[in-house]
Amino acid sequence: MEAVAVAAEARERLRASFASGRTRPAAWRAAQLRGLLRMAAEMEAEICAALRADLAKPHTESYVHEISLVTSSCKFALKNLKKWMQPKKVPAGVLTFPSTARVTPEPLGVVLVVSAWNYPFLLAVDPVIGAIAAGNAVVLKPSEIAPATSSLLADLLPRYVDSSCIKVVEGGIAETTALLEQKWDKIFYTGNSKVGRIVMSFAAKHLTPVVLELGGKCPVVVDSNVDLHVAAKRIAAGKWGCNSGQACISPDYVITTKSFAPKLLDSLKKVLDKFYGKDPLRSEDLSRIVNSNHFNRLKALMDEEMVSDKIVFGGQSDEQQLKIAPTLFLDAPLDSAIMKEEIFGPLLPIITVDKIHESFALINSMTKPLAAYLFSKDSKLKRQFERNVSAGGMIFNDTGIHLTNQNLPFGGVGESGMGAYHGTFSFDAFTHRKAVLDRSFLGEAKARYPPYTRGKLKI
Numbered sequence: 001m002e003a004v005a006v007a008a009e010a011r012e013r014l015r016a017s018f019a020s021g022r023t024r025p026a027a028w029r030a031a032q033l034r035g036l037l038r039m040a041a042e043m044e045a046e047i048c049a050a051l052r053a054d055l056a057k058p059h060t061e062s063y064v065h066e067i068s069l070v071t072s073s074c075k076f077a078l079k080n081l082k083k084w085m086q087p088k089k090v091p092a093g094v095l096t097f098p099s100t101a102r103v104t105p106e107p108l109g110v111v112l113v114v115s116a117w118n119y120p121f122l123l124a125v126d127p128v129i130g131a132i133a134a135g136n137a138v139v140l141k142p143s144e145i146a147p148a149t150s151s152l153l154a155d156l157l158p159r160y161v162d163s164s165c166i167k168v169v170e171g172g173i174a175e176t177t178a179l180l181e182q183k184w185d186k187i188f189y190t191g192n193s194k195v196g197r198i199v200m201s202f203a204a205k206h207l208t209p210v211v212l213e214l215g216g217k218c219p220v221v222v223d224s225n226v227d228l229h230v231a232a233k234r235i236a237a238g239k240w241g242c243n244s245g246q247a248c249i250s251p252d253y254v255i256t257t258k259s260f261a262p263k264l265l266d267s268l269k270k271v272l273d274k275f276y277g278k279d280p281l282r283s284e285d286l287s288r289i290v291n292s293n294h295f296n297r298l299k300a301l302m303d304e305e306m307v308s309d310k311i312v313f314g315g316q317s318d319e320q321q322l323k324i325a326p327t328l329f330l331d332a333p334l335d336s337a338i339m340k341e342e343i344f345g346p347l348l349p350i351i352t353v354d355k356i357h358e359s360f361a362l363i364n365s366m367t368k369p370l371a372a373y374l375f376s377k378d379s380k381l382k383r384q385f386e387r388n389v390s391a392g393g394m395i396f397n398d399t400g401i402h403l404t405n406q407n408l409p410f411g412g413v414g415e416s417g418m419g420a421y422h423g424t425f426s427f428d429a430f431t432h433r434k435a436v437l438d439r440s441f442l443g444e445a446k447a448r449y450p451p452y453t454r455g456k457l458k459i
């Protein structure tokens, strides 16, 4: 079937299922969430194999960063589902006396989830968990750039969840475009901001609300008042230990002072040697670059004339294996491509400043990042960073791990995205909060009705 027909049929079938009321009861929602939990548990080996095929992702990363996060999202939703679904009583105003008032959560309808390749299992299933918990029917379009995971999801989901309400449509740009042309009740997109703009323009035609989970350049500021070895390990774990830097919240560049840079560099080099050995291209613990387009994009960033002599560690690559070694740059010019574009790979520029506070202006001169990190024991500096730096999320003394906390919203600001999810925020992302006022027939006020006479106001 042609892409447009597939998209239209998927939407129509799901619209009919949603209209039947099937997705609304808590029991249906819980059954789907339990199905996803079972899928994550029973299919762990298959999921890890797909992630290895797509990205050479190490088993530990596949399990800890993808499968276990899906599991904890499902468990959190199951635990809170009934509470989330309850209408919330609010005070009734004097002007509407006598009445009661409440905010009633209702599902939006049929939603579209378009996901990205870098965490192709997590980023596909996690938004679907929110959509199901909120009682919607959902079409999932996984990324074609991670084909093994995409086809595994298309195979597995109908076996574990209600396929009359939850459907996977595979494909690339043509198929996604055909889906975007349909009218949805919400579009949840994860990916780059260029396509984010395309998604938003399609959504505008139908006045469809969107969540855009985008990326950007996530800065890491390293003060001299730190536990250096811990800081270096955590920076490395958030960069190379997260899909070889192909993660939206991976450190993109580091800012430190000129005087502290040699110590930080030394510590990072030691940590990298320990993590990946003397020949990191052979390490089984380092994911590969997803495809040759991205490999060539990263090589071009490394080979740009003004930065190629700034490499102070690493620099090796293997086109056959699509692997690039962890690579550090010292003081790449701010107008180089590596400092202007999101890197999304294993390259890490370190920029030096005279005073650590100069980092604030440097970060704020760029588009707002998805995450910003500061390593410091100085509480005053931390407060200033929190107040002065705008980012989707922020961590002091670590990288990346805020996304594991279901009580924190996960999403961007400005160019790094709009809307958020995780935990309660996932439920909210796919829910309309309906204002309900329940009035009695008592409480008539004559002044409300024409003719408006002065006498009536004197009641």
Ligand code: NAD
Pocket (backbone or CB within 6 Å): 114, 115, 116, 117, 118, 119, 123, 141, 142, 143, 144, 145, 171, 172, 173, 176, 177, 190, 191, 192, 193, 195, 198, 212, 213, 214, 215, 216, 247, 248, 249, 342, 344, 370, 411, 412, 417
């Ligand atoms: P991608 O290439 O997988 O694209 C994302 C989705 O958009 C895919 O499903 C793809 O089919 C679709 N798509 C691509 N081009 C399209 C087009 N022209 N028209 C319609 N649909 C199209 O992923 P990507 O964009 O390379 O992902 C990397 C980016 O995503 C980075 O910027 C990263 O920071 C960001 N990201 C953000 C998050 C987050 O949670 N905020 C998570 C992961 C990645």
